[in-house]
Amino acid sequence: MTATPPSREATTAPPHPGPELADAQGPLAWFRALGPRGRRAFGGAYGGYALDSYDYFTLPLSMVAIAAYFGLNNGQTGLFTTVTLVVSAVGGALAGVLADRIGRVQALIVTVVTYAVFTVACGFAPNYETLLVFRALQGLGFGGEWAVGAILVAEYASAKHRGRTLGAIQSAWAAGWGLAVIVYTLVFQFLGDDLAWRVMFWTGALPALLVLYVRRNVQDAPEAAEARKKNPHKGSFTAIFKPGLLLRTTLFAGLLSTGVQGGYYTLATWVPAFLKTERGLTVVGTGGYLAVLISGAFIGYLTGGYLTDVLGRKRNIALFAVLSALCILAFGSIPEGSNGLLLLVSFPLGFCMSAIFSGFGSFLAELYPTAVRGTGQGFTYNAGRGVGAIFPTLVGFLSDSWGVGGALIFGALAYGIAVIALFGLPETRGRELT
Numbered sequence: 001m002t003a004t005p006p007s008r009e010a011t012t013a014p015p016h017p018g019p020e021l022a023d024a025q026g027p028l029a030w031f032r033a034l035g036p037r038g039r040r041a042f043g044g045a046y047g048g049y050a051l052d053s054y055d056y057f058t059l060p061l062s063m064v065a066i067a068a069y070f071g072l073n074n075g076q077t078g079l080f081t082t083v084t085l086v087v088s089a090v091g092g093a094l095a096g097v098l099a100d101r102i103g104r105v106q107a108l109i110v111t112v113v114t115y116a117v118f119t120v121a122c123g124f125a126p127n128y129e130t131l132l133v134f135r136a137l138q139g140l141g142f143g144g145e146w147a148v149g150a151i152l153v154a155e156y157a158s159a160k161h162r163g164r165t166l167g168a169i170q171s172a173w174a175a176g177w178g179l180a181v182i183v184y185t186l187v188f189q190f191l192g193d194d195l196a197w198r199v200m201f202w203t204g205a206l207p208a209l210l211v212l213y214v215r216r217n218v219q220d221a222p223e224a225a226e227a228r229k230k231n232p233h234k235g236s237f238t239a240i241f242k243p244g245l246l247l248r249t250t251l252f253a254g255l256l257s258t259g260v261q262g263g264y265y266t267l268a269t270w271v272p273a274f275l276k277t278e279r280g281l282t283v284v285g286t287g288g289y290l291a292v293l294i295s296g297a298f299i300g301y302l303t304g305g306y307l308t309d310v311l312g313r314k315r316n317i318a319l320f321a322v323l324s325a326l327c328i329l330a331f332g333s334i335p336e337g338s339n340g341l342l343l344l345v346s347f348p349l350g351f352c353m354s355a356i357f358s359g360f361g362s363f364l365a366e367l368y369p370t371a372v373r374g375t376g377q378g379f380t381y382n383a384g385r386g387v388g389a390i391f392p393t394l395v396g397f398l399s400d401s402w403g404v405g406g407a408l409i410f411g412a413l414a415y416g417i418a419v420i421a422l423f424g425l426p427e428t429r430g431r432e433l434t
Helices: 035-070 074-102 102-124 127-156 164-172 173-188 195-207 207-217 224-230 243-277 283-310 313-333 341-356 360-366 370-388 388-401 408-426
Strands: none
Touching: 035 074, 035 102, 035 127, 035 164, 035 173, 035 195, 035 207, 074 102, 074 243, 074 370, 074 388, 102 127, 102 195, 127 164, 127 360, 127 370, 164 173, 164 243, 164 283, 164 313, 164 341, 164 360, 164 370, 173 283, 173 341, 173 388, 195 207, 243 313, 243 341, 243 360, 243 370, 243 408, 313 341, 313 360, 313 408, 370 388, 370 408, 388 408
16 A cells, blocks of 8 residues: 555544643643653654754854864855755655654664764864765764654644644754854853864764663654554655655655755854854854844744744745845845844844744644655755755855855745745645644
C-alpha cells in the first residue's frame, strides 16, 4: 500500500492523555495538554533546538575574527553559511528518513551528536579549507534536529494547541542565539580574537549533556509509533514525490521553506558583520543590539505560535513575510550615524522574522501522513534551507560593492517567494494527524 495524502486516510487519535487535557484553558493549556510523556519530549526537543541554534551562531558571531585570521573576503566568509545550509539539506532529508525508520528519539540523538562533534572540530581547523569542510559536516546534524524534534512534539500535541506548542519549540532558537551572544561577548572581551573564535567553537560540546537526558527520559508518541510500524512504506522519498497531492505538497512546501529561510539566514549571517564593520560598533555594542533583536525574536516565536492557531497557518506566514520584508528594507536603509533608530528597528525585525517560523512545525507536520512525516518535513524544510543558502552568499559577494546594508534587499525578495508558495498549499489549522 502506498502512502496517501492526509485527507484520504483514516485519522488516528492524537497521542495525548485525554480530551480533558486537550480542552484545558489558560495560557499554559498547550503544555498541560501534552501529558507527562509529551512534556518530557518537549524538554528534549526544546533543548536540542536551543543548542542547535547555539552551535550555528558560533560562526556568524565569530565571522569577522575568522576572516581576519585567514585573510578572507566577504564572498569567502559567506561561503561558510552556504556550505552549512546546503549540506544541512542533505542531513535534514536523511534525518527525516531515519525518524520514520528508527523512530523520532533515536534520530534526534544522532543529529545532536553529529552537530556537536563537528562544531568542536571547527575550533581545531588549521586553515580555511579545513574549517569549510568541518562546518559543512556540522550541517549534517544541524539540518536534521529541528525537523525530528518538531515531529516528536507535534505527535504528542492536540490539534487545538499544536500551533502554540510548536511555536514554543521554535522559541528555543532565540534562547540558543541569546546564549551564544552572551558567550561571544564574554569570550571576545577577555581573549584575543585569534583564540576567541576557536574557544567559541569548543563550547559547542554542550549538547553532549542533552543526549544523556534524551536517552533516559524521552520516548516516541505511542500511537504515532504504532501507526508508523504498521506501514511498509515508512521513510520513502518515492512516496513524497508520487504524482498527486503529496508531490504538489512537497514542491510548494519546499518553495515556501526556500523563501522564509533565504530571508532569515541572510539576516542571521550578515547582521553581526553589518553592525561591526559598517556601523563601527564594539563587541559589547554589537551584543547589545543583538540582545534587542533576539528579545524581539523570542517574543515573536511565542506570538506567532498563538496567531497560527487563531489566524491559520497560511495567514500567519503571509502576514509576517510581508512585515519581515518591510523591516529588512528599513533596517538596511537607515543612514550612518542613526544608531538609535537602528536599535529601534531591531526589535520589530527580530519579532517578524521569527513569528513567521512559528507555524512551520505544525504546518509541515499536518501536510504529511505519519509513515512519511519525517521524510516529508525533513526534506521540504531542509531543501528550502539549502536552496535559500544562495541568498546570504549573494549578499556576501555584492556587499563589496553595494555594502552589506544595500545587499540585504535580497533577503526581502526571498520573503516574496514565500508568499507566492502559499497559493499552492492547503490550510491545515485544526487537522488531526493521520
